[in-house]
Amino acid sequence: MSDADKELENEEYKDFKENAQLKAIIAGHKAKRVSVKQGDVEIFILPALPKGLRDRIVKIAREYESGDIERADEEVYEVMAEICLDPPYTKAAAWKYIDEETGAVPDVLKQMIERIAGTENTAKRFR
Numbered sequence: 001m002s003d004a005d006k007e008l009e010n011e012e013y014k015d016f017k018e019n020a021q022l023k024a025i026i027a028g029h030k031a032k033r034v035s036v037k038q039g040d041v042e043i044f045i046l047p048a049l050p051k052g053l054r055d056r057i058v059k060i061a062r063e064y065e066s067g068d069i070e071r072a073d074e075e076v077y078e079v080m081a082e083i084c085l086d087p088p089y090t091k092a093a094a095w096k097y098i099d100e101e102t103g104a105v106p107d108v109l110k111q112m113i114e115r116i117a118g119t120e121n122t123a124k125r126f127r
Helices: 003-009 011-018 020-031 051-066 069-083 092-102 105-126
Strands: 034-038 041-045
Touching (some): 011 020, 034 105, 041 105, 051 069
Antiparallel strands (some): 034 041
């Protein structure tokens, strides 16, 4: 466990959650809206991936590599639902349905990650 993880587990973390300035930073970030298009449909997504989602994406890749395809697919639907900001895309079942009907989920996820990476790279260049 890293020092940062240890710090987040202690009481100081509660103070962070209640800090007005930190709340404002987080709210401003969450208010940003970026999107990907699927045909004529615009799907609004997070502008960046929080650490927990990044960790889950790595876990999904490992599940696919180990051959646990069914579990990995279910995780993909859940992650995609968390990346999306508006219903019905915020439901894992919607992504499962889209996948069963079209097989397009891997391409949509790739597009989402590339869009988020592009947003993050733009922010890095600005700094």
